[in-house]
Amino acid sequence: MPNYVSQTGAVYSLPQQHLARGGEGSVYNVIHHPDLVAKIYHPNHLTPALQRKLETMVANPPVDDTRRTLQHVSIAWPEQLLYQNGRFVGYMMKKISQSDKLYMLIQPQQRKQKYPNIDHRVLYRVARNYAAAMAALHHKNYIVGDVNPNNALFNNRSLVTIVDCDSMQVIDRTGQTHLCIVGMDEYTAQELQGKDLRRTKRTQDSDTFGLAVIIYQLLMQGFHPFQGVPLLGAPNTQMSHVYCIANGIFPHITNNQFAPPPAAPAFGALPKELQDTFKRAFLSPNNRPSAKTWQQVLATCEQRLQRCTKNDRHYHPSDGQCVICAVQSNTQKLQFKLHSSLWVNSVWMWIKPRKGSVLLWVIVLFILIGLCSPVMSVVAFMVDLWRTIFGT
Numbered sequence: 031m032p033n034y035v036s037q038t039g040a041v042y043s044l045p046q047q048h049l050a051r052g053g054e055g056s057v058y059n060v061i062h063h064p065d066l067v068a069k070i071y072h073p074n075h076l077t078p079a080l081q082r083k084l085e086t087m088v089a090n091p092p093v094d095d096t097r098r099t100l101q102h103v104s105i106a107w108p109e110q111l112l113y114q115n116g117r118f119v120g121y122m123m124k125k126i127s128q129s130d131k132l133y134m135l136i137q138p139q140q141r142k143q144k145y146p147n148i149d150h151r152v153l154y155r156v157a158r159n160y161a162a163a164m165a166a167l168h169h170k171n172y173i174v175g176d177v178n179p180n181n182a183l184f185n186n187r188s189l190v191t192i193v194d195c196d197s198m199q200v201i202d203r204t205g206q207t208h209l210c211i212v213g214m215d216e217y218t219a220q221e222l223q224g225k226d227l228r229r230t231k232r233t234q235d236s237d238t239f240g241l242a243v244i245i246y247q248l249l250m251q252g253f254h255p256f257q258g259v260p261l262l263g264a265p266n267t268q269m270s271h272v273y274c275i276a277n278g279i280f281p282h283i284t285n286n287q288f289a290p291p292p293a294a295p296a297f298g299a300l301p302k303e304l305q306d307t308f309k310r311a312f313l314s315p316n317n318r319p320s321a322k323t324w325q326q327v328l329a330t331c332e333q334r335l336q337r338c339t340k341n342d343r344h345y346h347p348s349d350g351q352c353v354i355c356a357v358q359s360n361t362q363k364l365q366f367k368l369h370s371s372l373w374v375n376s377v378w379m380w381i382k383p384r385k386g387s388v389l390l391w392v393i394v395l396f397i398l399i400g401l402c403s404p405v406m407s408v409v410a411f412m413v414d415l416w417r418t419i420f421g422t
């Protein structure tokens with residue numbers, strides 16, 4: 031592959047084969063620089079506006095504290111623009127390896143299978159580190175926009191990296207806002223639901239809604255906070271969580287439309303401090319906790335983590351309950367209910383009167399009466415005997 035020149039005039043070469051291919055460009059290793067990767071945009075994505083956006087990002091990076099304190103990159107930020115024959119073609123950033131998507135931590139079955147040793151100590155720490163990385167971005171006025179658990183990675187030190195930074199909402203040096211035009215409905219705040227994201231400016235508050243949903247899923251065994259079961263008269267929609275976000279219904283707070291899923295851990299299993307922070311995030315669009323607040327609240331809860339009394343591989347804050355045990359017990363109750371109703375149902379199917387079964391029922395009745403009369407005679411005899419003996 032031909033050489034690329036960076037903003038500083040240094041020359042870099044990339045291998046023929048890309049490391050990964052995304053929607054907007056391909057990502058390559060950089061020869062002789064094992065700590066870097068280069069993202070080269072597909073030609074139809076190259077515009078002067080994109081170049082201006084990236085120039086602004088390179089010139090004004092967020093303060094990524096963990097680079098200094100823990101030798102870890104928490105934000106895979108563009109570091110150098112790359113040019114070919116004088117034309118902007120892409121950028122370089124730090125290579126993130128040996129990490130997995132946050133998504134892999136959210137679903138408990140998947141987590142248990144792939145990472146059997148991960149417990150709530152890790153989940154609290156990952157949630158806190160994710161909030162810290164978002165706080166650093168917000169501090170510099172960058173908006174993540176497409177907040178979802180595939181755009182953040184974690185490693186075996188419970189450290190987090192936010193990736194796909196070139197999709198974020200950025201105000202460039204000319205004052206133009208470059209919007210983030212994509213998003214996943216289940217992490218999108220109420221005020222943005224149904225809006226055309228290609229024309230909608232996002233705020234830190236819309237980011238912190240998605241952040242709160244991800245934190246909730248990490249701590250509460252993968253359950254989405256807005257997932258609910260429709261009560262009588264409520265619409266039976268397939269995407270109940272998206273319907274509830276759009277309509278401002280938080281199923282864990284009593285309402286007449288949706289109840290929490292029966293297997294979900296009770297909201298009350300969380301420490302009061304976390305319940306209050308989640309309520310603000312989910313019910314007060316104008317007063318959502320900032321990423322920095324989340325970082326602080328999670329750090330204090332983390333200090334109160336203790337072993338579960340039923341299973342010493344589980345952890346929960348001392349002022350909360352074990353959510354793993356809660357889900358196990360709810361699931362057992364559900365299974366018992368399901369089995370008993372199946373049993374009642376099959377007995378009923380067996381004895382239920384059917385067309386042409388009247389004769390059968392008459393025969394059964396006669397047999398029962400026939401069986402009853404000798405029993406009744408024995409009872410009458412016993413009563414007589416009793417009276418004779420005791421004279422009552």
Ligand SMILES: Nc1ncnc2c1ncn2[C@@H]1O[C@H](COP(=O)(O)OP(=O)(O)O)[C@@H](O)[C@H]1O
Pocket residue numbers: 049050051052053054055056057067069106123124125126127193194195197
């Ligand atoms: N800093 C990085 N280090 C290692 N791999 C990366 C890095 N950034 C992106 N990748 C890989 O490249 C893929 C595509 O990158 P991404 O920026 O998400 O593409 P797009 O936004 O064009 O879809 C990612 O899914 C990931 O596998």
Ligand SMILES: [Mg+2]
Pocket residue numbers: 052054194196197
């Ligand atoms: Mg992208």
Ligand SMILES: [Zn+2]
Pocket residue numbers: 338339340341344352353354355356
């Ligand atoms: Zn437990």
